[in-house]
Amino acid sequence: MDLKLLNAAPTDAERAAVDALLGPPGGNGHGPPAGRDQLLPALHAVNDRVGWISTGALNHICERLAIPPADAYGVASFYALFALGPRPPRVVHVCDDLACKAGGSAQVCAALEASLGAAGKDHDGVMWLRSPCLGVCERAPAALAFQAGDPARAQLVAPATSESTVDLAGTGPVDGDREPPVRDSVPQAGDPQLRLLRRIGVVDPESLDDYRAHGGYEALRRALDIGAAEVIRQLTEARLTGRGGAAFPTGRKWEATAGQPSRPHYLVCNADESEPGTFKDRVVMEGDPFAVIEAMTIAGFATGCARGYLYIRGEYPRATRRLRNAIAQARERGLLGRGILGRDGFDFDIELRRGAGAYICGEETAIFNSIEGYRGEPRSKPPFPVERGLFGKPTVVNNVETLINVPLILTGGGAEYARTGTEQSTGTRLFCLSGSVRRPGVYEVAFGTTLRELLELAGGVRDGRRLRAVLLGGAAGGFVGPDRLDLPLSLEAVREAGTTLGSGVVLVFDDTADLPALLLRIAAFFRDESCGQCVPCRVGTVRQEEALQRLARGRGDGADDLALLREVGQVMRDSSICGLGQTAWNAVESAVEQLGAFAAGGSHE
Structure with missing residues (x-):
């Protein structure tokens, strides 16, 4: 490629950071180009070393990867954690x-x-x-x-x-890990009824031996014994659904990927949980990282993937350290790499990729673009990932919570797993309780547990205040009022109630909450996080925030602004490319229609 590079040179520190990642350049100063998929790691390398990415550093990265500077700039400027101008260390x-x-x-x-x-x-x-x-x-x-x-x-x-x-x-x-023990984030820690969280606070998250002493890697051995097709059959019998919000049947997704003739297949673990109010995957990765690695290895075996990518959000330093340690130990002990557990032909390895502050990269196709070295913008579907995903090949994408259910299903059996929960929502679910509750943290309860029972488990509303509202599912979810506390937390019940469980957020607000201010924060979040690729979302999120600003300040005609909100919200829902725009109106709609926000159309300052 005949690159037109920028007229700037990297500093010694910037050059060293890139070359440490990509290897020393060849005799011509840059050597054969590495793959474009190394762009995000290279940007991280410079930003980590220097604190920002200069024109000279970008120039050197473009030389090493054979990428036009405009492309590299477009990617670097996409992420909030990167700086393209001088910034202190x-x-x-x-x-x-x-x-x-x-x-x-x-x-x-x-x-x-x-x-x-x-x-x-x-x-x-x-x-x-x-x-x-x-x-x-x-x-x-x-x-x-x-x-x-x-x-x-x-x-x-x-x-x-x-x-x-x-x-x-x-x-x-x-200096790194000075945080409280992960166990403190699991108020139920030590409860013998726990399944997904049973090892947190019990097992040393940095010891593979301790993990194996508590049942680790029994499920992988079971998977190798019964074969890939039977693993998928067990998942199908368990009726496991995705825990990221869409609730797609996991067995069907794995079967579709495994059956694709095109090779290679890829696995992506979506650990980029950036939904406001969500932290369950972080707690699992910090407290039980080997479970994530084992589950990914089983998924790779069942779906015919030789390589997996674990895409973790850049704001999770402790989880990143522990996962890197878990991957290294598993690889050293023959549990990743070639011939896993001595089985010829079973080769699987995991590469950890850090995000850099872009909520949209939690969308499954945006992750593909981010890993491949492009802007993290969602792709139109079809084709679906199981047909053409990462690098244009069949790809299975699951989040952390979905994956850690897999070892449980294999060791206990799919039919046994399905006995917990409800007919359409089997197993247990992790919920992230925060806000005005006495004992915030990650809770594990069976599907079908009511919202009231979950709040009581967390000690109820703190400081003796009255409950004002609960935000279910995060910014992309919906508000429910105190009259909905007997709502069963199952996929079918919340769907019938017109709301969602989403990513498991249960954010509690007492009677001191300023509801208009909360809605403005949600609207600002979606405005900032829209990738701008499609007009309905790019323009709609701005118009939504503007209308809410006028309503909150008592300016303009309240009835007209409420009508505008409904119209803009419906357009975003119907015509946005991805779930960000399609759900940007959800929480606002629920607050307006169910909680009576701005009912009088007057000032709420």
């Missing part, structure tokens, strides 16, 4: 999303502003920024610091106080 992100707002993030931001100055500015080698959800809602409010260098470091503080965050933004250490 330490950056502190303070979450001001729904759960953290309720937890006091405004006070944390005010303290940083008073101590350092305005957000987004270089204050003697440190910058602080307001951030969307960091996925630590059970310990809200949260702050996350990145310190560039060799090696780069990251530190999460939650719950964050004004004092601890100011210290983090100053001379405080950014």
Whole structure:
């Protein structure tokens, strides 16, 4: 390719960061190009080492990967965690999303502003920024610091106080794993009835031997004994559905992928949970990482995949460290790589890929583009991933919670698994409780448990307040009022009720909640996270936020703005390319129609 490169040279540190990833260049200065799929890791390498990506660094990456600079710039500018202009080596992100707002993030931001100055500015080698959800809602409010260098470091503080965050933004250490034990995020820890969460707080998440001592890799051995077709049959008999929101039958997805004649097949574990209020997959990856690796290995065996990609959001430093350790140990002990467990012909390996702050990359086809080195924009369907997915080949995509059900099904049997839950919703489900509850955290209950029972398990509304509303399913979900507490949490029941379980979010608001302010935050989230590819979402999310602003401030005609909201919402739902635009109106609609938000059309300041 005849590249027209930019007139800029990388610094020694930038060149070293890229070459450490891609290997030393050849005699001509850049050598044979690596695959374009190394673009996102290369951008991470520079951003981690220096703190931002200069024109010279981008130029060197383009040389090494044979990518036009315009393409590389388009990808680098797509992700919120990358900076394309000078930025200090330490950056502190303070979450001001729904759960953290309720937890006091405004006070944390005010303290940083008073101590350092305005957000987004270089204050003697440190910058602080307001951030969307960091996925630590059970310990809200949260702050996350990145310190560039060799090696780069990251530190999460939650719950964050004004004092601890100011210290983090100053001379405080950014030294990695100083977080509370994962067990603290599972209030049911130690309960013998737990299935998916049974090892968290019991097993050392950094020890493969400890994992195996507690039943680890029995399911993989079982899978090899019964064969790929029987594994899929067991999943089908269990009636396992996806836990990411769409609830597609997992057995059918695996069978469709396995039956595709085109080779190779790929597996993608979607660990990019960025839905505000969602943190269950993070807790599993931090507390039971080997279970994720074993489940992916079983999926690879059953669907004929020789390679899997674990795509994890960039704001999960502890989960990333533990998964890397789990992959390395599994590979060292013959549980990943060639001839797994001594079986000739069974070759499977996993590559971990970090996202970089783009909610849209949680959409299954946007993940493909991100891994391949393109902007993380969703693709039109059909073709579906099982036919043509990652690198144009048949691909199976599952999230973390879906996958960790698989070993349970294989060791206990599909029929036994299906006895828990309801007829259409089998097994247990992980729910992320946060907000105004006494004991926030990840809870595991059988499908069909009522919302009231789940809230009682979490101790009910804290501080003796009255319940105002519950947001089910996250920003893409819907609000329900106190009159819906006896709603069974099953796929069929919530569908009939006109709402969704989504990614398992149960965000509780008491009677002090400012509902219009919550809706404005949700609208701003979708406006910011829209990839802009399609007009209904790109324009609709802006128009939605504008109408909500007028309603909240009592400006204009309330009836006209409510009518506009409904019209814009319906257009986004009917004609957006992907689920972001299709669901951007959901929470607002439920608040307007079910909770009477803006009913009077007047001021709500």
